[in-house]
Amino acid sequence: MSLPVRGPWVVTPTSSSVDWVVAAAALAATTDGTAAAVVLGPAPASLASHVAALAELPAGIGLDAVAAVVTDLCAAHDRVVVLIGDGVVTPLGGGWTVADLATAVRAPVVVVTGTDADATGHAILALEALDRRQVPGSVIVVGDGGDFDALPVRLAGRIPADHATYGDRFATEAAHWVDPLDGSRPAADDDRPVKTPGPEDLQTRIARRAAWTLAISFLLALILLFLCNGSGYTGPFT
Numbered sequence: 001m002s003l004p005v006r007g008p009w010v011v012t013p014t015s016s017s018v019d020w021v022v023a024a025a026a027l028a029a030t031t032d033g034t035a036a037a038v039v040l041g042p043a044p045a046s047l048a049s050h051v052a053a054l055a056e057l058p059a060g061i062g063l064d065a066v067a068a069v070v071t072d073l074c075a076a077h078d079r080v081v082v083l084i085g086d087g088v089v090t091p092l093g094g095g096w097t098v099a100d101l102a103t104a105v106r107a108p109v110v111v112v113t114g115t116d117a118d119a120t121g122h123a124i125l126a127l128e129a130l131d132r133r134q135v136p137g138s139v140i141v142v143g144d145g146g147d148f149d150a151l152p153v154r155l156a157g158r159i160p161a162d163h164a165t166y167g168d169r170f171a172t173e174a175a176h177w178v179d180p181l182d183g184s185r186p187a188a189d190d191d192r193p194v195k196t197p198g199p200e201d202l203q204t205r206i207a208r209r210a211a212w213t214l215a216i217s218f219l220l221a222l223i224l225l226f227l228c229n230g231s232g233y234t235g236p237f238t
Contacts, residue, residue, distance in 0.1 A: 006074075006079060007107065008080040009081055010101060010107050011024040012112065014119065014123055015114070018142060022164075023142060023157070023178070024083050026140075026157070028047065028051050034078050034079075035081065036055070036076075036077040037053075037054050037055070040084060047081075053073060055069050057069065059093045060093035062095075063100055066082075066094075066096075082105075082107065088111070088135075089129045110137075115144065127152060127196055131196050135198060137195060138153055140157040141155055142159045142161070142163075151192070152192065152196060153193055153196060154193070
């Protein structure tokens with residue numbers, strides 16, 4: 001199952017040392033339509049040139065207010081990139097987290113990591129935190145090298161370390177960097193999904209609940225039958 005083409009995507013780094021804004025810019029630049037961005041605080045110049053609308057929100061804003069802005073922008077744009085520069089479960093000034101926002105607006109989270117020795121571990125921890133909240137998560141790497149075989153997902157994109165040198169060719173090249181986000185072109189030797197599962201859909205939840213109900217009913221019937229036979233009870237007509 002791939003990431004959604006339309007709608008909101010929340011983008012967040014694994015650490016403050018990661019050049020993560022470029023991943024959000026690449027996602028906006030590769031939109032098949034119009035893109036918008038939501039940023040807490042001043043928007044980076046590298047992002048503004050790739051979006052049709054930009055919302056700069058103050059620090060300390062509440063979750064409901066942010067979710068309302070994202071929802072409004074989604075109604076008029078094909079993709080809305082929400083930049084949150086904190087960890088997925090780190091409370092922000094308004095008391096909410098990246099995971100809270102992703103749940104509120106039903107968005108996947110793109111975790112952006114680097115290529116240092118701790119990059120894989122940080123990405124795994126972020127994905128595990130999202131999975132506990134049933135939020136689908138994927139990973140984009142900024143930089144060259146690194147070993148990401150231990151990730152539960154294959155990389156959803158890789159942005160080269162010299163991305164700043166591409167200038168006017170940024171949008172064209174970005175289509176190659178993050179194209180695997182659609183999930184349709186896995187590497188020949190990599191059968192990992194492009195994102196973690198996230199919440200079950202309604203039909204799956206109904207089917208699972210029905211199966212559990214049937215299993216419990218069958219178990220109760222067996223217990224009742226055992227108790228009746230064990231007590232010597234043979235019914236009222238014997």
